[in-house]
Amino acid sequence: MTSLLSVRDLRTAFNGQTVLDGVDFDLHPGKTLGLVGESGSGKSVTALSVMGLLDRNGKVLPGSSIKLEGQELAGLSERGLREVRGKRMAMIFQEPMSSLNPVYTVGDQVAETVRKHLGLSRRASRERAVELLRMVGISAPERRVTEYPHQLSGGMRQRVMIAIAISADPALLIADEPTTALDVTIQGQILALLKELQERLNMAILMITHDLGVVSQIADDVAVMYAGQIIERTEAQRLVGNPAHPYSRGLLASVPRLGMDRNVPLPSIPGSVPSPADWPAGCRFADRCEFATPQCREKPPLLIERWPGHEVACDHPLVDGVPTPEPAREVVS
Amino acid sequence: MAIEVPVARRTSLLRALWRHRSSKVGLILVGFTLFVALIGPFLVLGNASSDPNYQNLGQSLLGSSGSHWLGTDDLGRDELVRMVNGARYTLIMAVAAVTIAAVSGLIVGAVSGYAGGWVDLVIQRLVDIILSFPGFLLALALVAILGTGMTNLIIAVAVSAFPRFVRVTRSGVLTVMQLPYVEAARSQGLPPLRILRKHVVPNALGALIVQTPLEIGSAVLTGAGLGFLGLGVAEPTPEWGAMLGDGRDLLFTNPTLVTYPGIAIFIAILGFNLLGDGIRDVLDPRHSTSR
Numbered sequence: 001m002t003s004l005l006s007v008r009d010l011r012t013a014f015n016g017q018t019v020l021d022g023v024d025f026d027l028h029p030g031k032t033l034g035l036v037g038e039s040g041s042g043k044s045v046t047a048l049s050v051m052g053l054l055d056r057n058g059k060v061l062p063g064s065s066i067k068l069e070g071q072e073l074a075g076l077s078e079r080g081l082r083e084v085r086g087k088r089m090a091m092i093f094q095e096p097m098s099s100l101n102p103v104y105t106v107g108d109q110v111a112e113t114v115r116k117h118l119g120l121s122r123r124a125s126r127e128r129a130v131e132l133l134r135m136v137g138i139s140a141p142e143r144r145v146t147e148y149p150h151q152l153s154g155g156m157r158q159r160v161m162i163a164i165a166i167s168a169d170p171a172l173l174i175a176d177e178p179t180t181a182l183d184v185t186i187q188g189q190i191l192a193l194l195k196e197l198q199e200r201l202n203m204a205i206l207m208i209t210h211d212l213g214v215v216s217q218i219a220d221d222v223a224v225m226y227a228g229q230i231i232e233r234t235e236a237q238r239l240v241g242n243p244a245h246p247y248s249r250g251l252l253a254s255v256p257r258l259g260m261d262r263n264v265p266l267p268s269i270p271g272s273v274p275s276p277a278d279w280p281a282g283c284r285f286a287d288r289c290e291f292a293t294p295q296c297r298e299k300p301p302l303l304i305e306r307w308p309g310h311e312v313a314c315d316h317p318l319v320d321g322v323p324t325p326e327p328a329r330e331v332v333s
Numbered sequence: 334m335a336i337e338v339p340v341a342r343r344t345s346l347l348r349a350l351w352r353h354r355s356s357k358v359g360l361i362l363v364g365f366t367l368f369v370a371l372i373g374p375f376l377v378l379g380n381a382s383s384d385p386n387y388q389n390l391g392q393s394l395l396g397s398s399g400s401h402w403l404g405t406d407d408l409g410r411d412e413l414v415r416m417v418n419g420a421r422y423t424l425i426m427a428v429a430a431v432t433i434a435a436v437s438g439l440i441v442g443a444v445s446g447y448a449g450g451w452v453d454l455v456i457q458r459l460v461d462i463i464l465s466f467p468g469f470l471l472a473l474a475l476v477a478i479l480g481t482g483m484t485n486l487i488i489a490v491a492v493s494a495f496p497r498f499v500r501v502t503r504s505g506v507l508t509v510m511q512l513p514y515v516e517a518a519r520s521q522g523l524p525p526l527r528i529l530r531k532h533v534v535p536n537a538l539g540a541l542i543v544q545t546p547l548e549i550g551s552a553v554l555t556g557a558g559l560g561f562l563g564l565g566v567a568e569p570t571p572e573w574g575a576m577l578g579d580g581r582d583l584l585f586t587n588p589t590l591v592t593y594p595g596i597a598i599f600i601a602i603l604g605f606n607l608l609g610d611g612i613r614d615v616l617d618p619r620h621s622t623s624r
Contacts, residue, residue, distance in 0.1 A: 053519055056449060086522030093520075099513045103535045112531070113521045164521060 004029045004204045005050070005068050005089075005172055011061040012042075012049045018061070019276045020045055021228040024303070029171065030198065032205040034219030034236060036212060036251070040273040041225040043208045047174045050206070051091055052081040069171060087117045089172040090165035094180050096158035100149035106133070106160050107145025110167060117168035132163040137193055155186035162193065169201060176208045191218050212255055216240050224248045227273055227284040230303060234310040244310065244317040246289045283314070291316055291323040349615045356611015359546075362604025366597075370424045373417035385410065385418040385571045396589075403593055406576075407583060412590065415571035416597055422572045423601065426483065427552035430490035435545055437491075438498020443537070445499065446506030447529045457503070460496040468493040472555050476564045483566050486559060490552045501544050505537030512536075543613040550605035557598045573598050 003026035012020040020042050027033045035043045048054050050066055052073060060066070066073040068089060073081065085091075093099045100109060110129035114120055120128060126145070133141035136159040149157060158178060165173055175194065179187035195218055198205055207219055215222050219236040224245065232245040243249040250269040260266075271288040280286065282297040289296070296315060303313040316323035350356040377383050380400075389409035396404045403412040445456040463471065475489035509515060510533060518528045559565045560574025561581075568575070573594040580590030 051520055053516060082522045082524060084522070085520055091517075091520040093513050093517060095513045099517045101514045101518070101532050101536065104531070112523070116521070116523060161517065164517075 003027060005206070006065070007046075007050065007067075008065040010046065010049060010064045010066060010074075012045055012054065012064070013059055013061055014054075015057045017276050019228050020049065021279075023225075023228075023230055025223050025230060025233065027172070027204050027206055029204055030202045031221065032198065032207055032219045034207045034209060034215035034222040035225060036209060036215055036222055037225035038210060038251075038273050040275070042228040043210075043225050044176055046225070047091070047176050047206065047208050051085060051089065051174060052076065052078070053085075053091075086113055086170070087168045088170050089174065090168070090170040091174040091176065092158070092161045092165050092178045094177040096154050096161055096178075096181060099161050100157055102149055105146055105148055106152065110145070110160065110164050113164050113167045128167070129163075132167055133160070135166070135197070136160070136163045137189075138163075154182055155189065158182060158186075158190055159193065162190075162197070166197060166201060166203070170203060172204050172206065173198075174206045174208070177210070178207075179214060180209075180211070187214070188217075194218065212240065212252055224251070227279055228276060229284070229313065231285070231313040232311065233303070234312075238310060242310075242320070244306065244312040244319070245285075245314045246291055246318060246323070247285050249318055249321065250288075291318075346612075346615065350608070350611050353611045353615055355607045356615065359604050359607030359609075359611055362600050363546075363608055366420060366424065366601045366604060369417055370420035373420060377411075377414045377417055383411075383414055385415045386569050387411075404587075404589055406579065406590055407587075410571075412593055415576060416573070416593055419571040419573045419576060419594070420597070422483070422566060422570060423553055423556060423574075423598075426486055426490065426556045426572075427549050427601075430487045430552050430556075431494060431545060431548045433487065433491040434494035434548065435498050435541060438495050439502050439534070439538075439541060441495075442499040442502025443506050443529060443534050446503040446537075447510065447525070447533060453503075456499070460499050463492070463496040464500075466493075468551070469555055469558060472559060473562070473564065476559055481564055481567055486556060486565055489559070490555050493555065494548045494552060497548070498541060498544065501540045502537060505540050506533055509533050509536045539616055543609060543616065546605045546609035546612060550602045550609065553598060553601045553605065 005027040007023060007025050010020055010023040011018060023042070023046055025033060025035075035046060037043045045054075045058070048058070049060050049064075050073070054060070060074050062075070064074045068084065071084070073084065076084075100106070107126060107129050110132055111122075111125040114125040114128045114132070115122070118125070118128070129145055130141045133144055138144050138156060138159055144152075149160075152160065173194075178194070179190050182190060191214065194205060197203065205218070207214065209215060215236055222234065222236045222239045223230045224232040224239070224247065226247050232239065232243070232248050239248060240252065243252055247269070250267070253267040254269065256266055269288055274280065274284060274287070280297065282295075282299055283289070283292070283301050286292040286296040293316070301313045301315045303311050305311045306317055316325070318324075350360055387410060389405070391409065392401075392405055393407050393409040395401055398404070401411050401413070403416065405411055406415070441456060445453045466474070471493045472489040475492055476485055479485040479488060515528060515532055518532045556565060556572075557574030557577065560572045561578040563575070563578060565575055566572045576594040577591055577598070580587070580594070583590055
C-alpha cells in the first residue's frame, strides 16, 4: 500500500537545539495513526513540522523528508506550503475556545477557507459553509452561521474547527490533542465525528495525543514518542495489549481504570522526559527504566522490527511484561 | 420542552459610555465642544461683529454686555464670536493630526509586529529616535522647520503622536499573534497579509481605540501651545492658543481675554481625557478604576 504521508529522518531544531531526532513514520490513506507521548516528547513539534507551521526559531534540518502524496514538503517555500495547507492537509488544535477569531461570525470563518481553496463566490461559499456545519453535526446551521464564537460551547467550536479543516476535502487531517480541553462525553462525540468523517471523505488522520484511551478508540496504528524519537510502533490494539517498550507499558499502567483498588497508588513513571540539552548517549529512557542495564546507558537502541508489524527501540523488549534477557542487537531489521 | 436561552443584549459603546460616570462627563464636554464647532458660528450671526475678524477700535477692551456677551479684545473684536469660530480650528487640527497619526501608526506598528526580525528592529529604533524627543519639543521643531500654518501644524502634531500609536499597535499585534486562531488561520493556508488584516489587526485594536481620544486631548494642548507661542495658524485666525497668547500682554488689565480661551482649551482636553478613560474602562472592565 502506498503511503499518503511519509516522514523520514525528520529532524527539527529550535535555536540550534535539536528537539526531533530522526522521526520516521508512514500514514496510509484513510487510516489513523496515533502519535503518543508525554509533554515534551516532540509530538506537537512533529505535527507543526509536517504543516510547516514552526515559529521563527524552529527549523526542519536538511536531510529530513516529509512527503505528502509523493510531494516533498521539507524545504518547500512558504508560498508553496500555503497551497498545500488547508487544501491537502489541515489541522485542528487543542484549544477550541480560542481557535476561532472572536470578531467574525462562524459562517464568515468557514466561508473564508472555502473561498480561498475552492474559489467559490461569496454566496456559494456561504451555502457551502452551512452544508459543512451540517456535516459536522451542528444543529440549525442556517442560524449558527450568523453567530459569533462566544455564543458556542467548546464542543461546538471544535466542530466548527473541524468544519473549517475539512472544507477543502483534505487527504490528511492532523489533530493536535483535539479533545484534551473538552469534557468526556463531548470527547467521545468529537472522536465519533472524526471517525465518521474519515470514512465519508477517505481522509487520513494523524492523531496527536497523550491519552491512550483516545488512541484505542480511534487509531489504527500507534507510534509512541519519547525524547524526540519514536520508540515503539505497531497496531493500536497490539500496543494496548502487548506493549514491548517499558515506557509504553508505563504509560498504559498509569491510566486509571474503573474497579482499581483505590488504596494502591496509581503507578507512575518516575522522573520526567529529559530536555533536549540533556539527552543521554545511550537509551534516553534508561534513567527512568526499572529494567535498565549498564549497556543500555552506553549504546542507543535502534528501532527494530522484533515481531511482524511491531517495531520497538529497546534492547530488552518486554514479552508479557518481562524483559528479554540478552541484548538482541544482532537481529537484522 | 424548549429551554429559553438567554441572549446577552448587545449594548452599544455609546450607551455603555453614557452609563459610566466619568465618560458621561467626557461625552457631555466633547459633545458641547463639537456642537459649538459645528453650529456655534451660525448662532452668533446677525450683526457686524459676527465676523471674527471685524475690528472696531472704538469698542476695544469692553467688558461683558448684552451686545458683547464676553466683551471685546484690544482690537474691538467680539470675544465670544472669536471663541466660537476658534473651536473649528482647534478640533479640525487635533482630530486630523490624530487621525493621520493613528492610521499611519496602525499600519507601521502592525507591519513591525507581524514581520518581526530586522524590519521590526529598524522600525522600532526609528520610533525610539522620535520618542526620545519630548512631544511638544518635537512639534515645535517641526513647525520651526516647516513653517506655520494649519497643514504644517497638523503634520507636526501627527508626527509627535505617531510613535505612540506604533508602539501600542505593535504590542497588541504581538499579543494577538500568540493566540491559537492566528495559528489556525495559518494552518488553513491563508496568505500573511490577509491573516494580518482579518485576524490580527481587528483583535489588536483595543488599545489603539483607547489611545485615540487621549491623544486628541494632548493634540489640542500641543496645538494650543504652539498657537500661544505664535507658531500655530497665522493671525488673525481665531485659534484658542493664539488668542491666549494675544491676551497675555493684557493679563493684568483685562484677565478675561486669557481666561475664556483657557477655559475652552481646558474643557476640550478634559472632555477627551475623560472620554478616553471611560472607553478604556468600558472596553476592558478588568482594568476598571472608577465607576
